[in-house]
Amino acid sequence: MNKLLLNWLSTGPASQQLISFDHHDIMTGSLFCAQVAHLHAQLIQSDAQRWLLAAKHSDLFAAGLCATLLAGKQVILPANTQRGTLSELNHEFDAIIADTPLCEVREYIALKKELSLPAATWPKTKLLGELVLFTSGSSGQPKAIKKTLQQLDAEVSILEQTFAEHLPHCSVVSTVSHQHIYGLLFKILWPLAASRAFLSEQIDFPETLSYYLAIMPNLCLISSPAQLTRLPDALENQKQQRIPSLIFSSGGPLNFDAAQAVKQCFNQLPIEIFGSTETGGIGYRRQQQPMQPWQAFTQVNVDMDPQDGALMLQSVYLDNPTQWLKCDDKIELLTDGKFRLLHRLDRIVKIEEKRLSLAQVEHLLQTHPFVSEAAVTxxxxxxxxxxxxxxxxxxxxxxxxxxxxxxxxxALKNHLLSQFERITLPRRWRYPAHLPLNSQGKRTQSEIVALFSHD
Incomplete structure (x- = not known):
């Protein structure tokens, strides 16, 4: 089970391995190999080292990813292909490999499905490339996070060791983008290395999910809190006849009520993954009860800073696996690698010249019986x-x-008075059905503020 991804990249897929599918087409291992070899031949002729990769369909994205890594190049993954995003990253890449020309650059390789390519052997290499993903930094500017194939291989191998027994002959469908670390790992790299086919398109509607569940017996659903929170209502909170074999959620903790609603529809609780682009996966859980503890992954050690209760992390996914990394999450440390997430530690503001933690206000609000979820801004x-x-x-x-x-x-103000002075309490209140989240399940500051734009 060790080096699952690295071993797969060294040999390539079996000719009959089903790589991907959609409602009218499939990609076999032999066709995928021909695609990768065709792209690889173009890449090794180029002096450009930093290649921005983007594609709408996951099969083309995967072919571009494998070809670029096997060519020893650096793969640049933007969070999206919006003009402003690419402008901010303008100096981070030399060329583009994508399904459409994204901007004016010196070199561009087109990703498209070439059905008439001759059979080819899998490209061999002694030096694999690396990935660079971009996340939002604390300053608001994109922050580059480098990932080696050794780090990604460790994560894929541990995911297989942890969850493989629940995924017999599964195919993978996803509501999240492969441009981010969660979708990249769970929809592309892990399925490729473990010979599980993936849906080449992204599922945007509940009807599409129901369609694939109806025609395919074993599906693993990769989703996020944003989408899983809304899915039960879209399914009218009815128990479904066809259900996924397994459901994963990541991007943030899933609300307990939402987790129970998903169980009502699909007869199972989602497996939540806690981690970040910087840290990789840290722990996982299924919410049998409110404030369900997280279980750290194998080869991931957790501890608690005695000063502020911050999560301390030691992980094979980090650049230095023996060094302890201090995170911005306050935890309650339990036994046997288990811990509870309490709140973030890095959202300190001043109200009426008094410092307070927005995360602490949110956490206290969420302990009131009137509240299922809260965001304070x-x-x-x-x-x-x-x-x-x-x-x-x-x-x-x-x-x-x-x-x-x-x-x-x-009632909520009186509850907050147990820890905060009256002068610092929220002055304006909104009661939306759902908190606005982006496609990665993250709260966006601008959309929370927008809730207060009208009285």
Whole structure:
């Protein structure tokens, strides 16, 4: 099971390995090999070293990824292909390999499905390339995160060791992008290395998921909190006749009520993965109960900083596997590699000249029986104050309907007074059905603030 990805990259797929599929087409190992060899031949003729990779369909993306890595090049993965994103990364790449010309550069290799290519052998190499992913840094500027094939191989191998027994002969479908580390690992690299076919298109609608569940017996669903939170309502909260073999969620902790709603529809709880682009996977859980602990992966050690309760991490996925990395998450450390996530430590603001943690305010709000989820942000108009966006529990919704918004506001303010001075409490309150999240399941500051743009 060790070096699962590296061994696969050294030999390539078997000719009959099913690489990918969609509603009208499949890609076999022999066709994929021909695609990769065709792209590889173009790449090794180029002096360009840093190649930005992007493609809508995952089969073309995978072919471009393998060819570029086997050519010993550096693969640049942007979070998206918006003009502003590419402009910010302008000095980070020399050439583009993509399904469409994205901007004016010196070199461009087109990713397209070539059905008439001659049979070819898998490219051999002594020096594999590396990946560079870009995430949002604390300053708001893109932050480059380098990943070696050895690090990605360790992650793929451990995922297979941890979950393979639950995935017999599964194919993989996904609602998340392969341009990010979660989708890259779970939809592309892990399935390739473990000979599991993946859906080449991204699932954007519940009807599409239902279609593939109806025609394929064993599917593994790769999704995120943003999508899983909405999925049960789209399925009218009805128990489904065809269900995935396994459901994964990552990008942030899934709300407990949402996890239970997914179980109501699919007769199973999602497996949540906790980690980041920088750290790789840290732990996993299924929410049998609120505040369910996380279990650290094999070869990942967790500890707690005695000063501020921060998560301390030692992992084979890091550049230095023996060094401890301090993270920005406050945890409660349990036994046998288990821990509870409490809140982030790095969101400190000043309200009326008093420092407080937005994460701590959110955490305390979420302990109130009226609240299922909360996001707190700083509002600058008409003056600096806090705004709280709260998704209400069933009890909270009943109280709101029976007693009105002022009664709910006051109940939550009184709850916050146990830890915060009145002058620092949120002045403005919103009660949306869902908190706005992007496609990676992350809260975006601008969309939370936008909830308060109208009175």
């Amino acid at each position: 700083v509002l600058e108009q008409p003056r600096t104050m806090l705004g709280a966006a709260v998704c209400l529990s069933e009890l909270g919704q009943q109280t709101l309907k029976a007693e009105g918004k002022l009664a709910v506001n006051n």
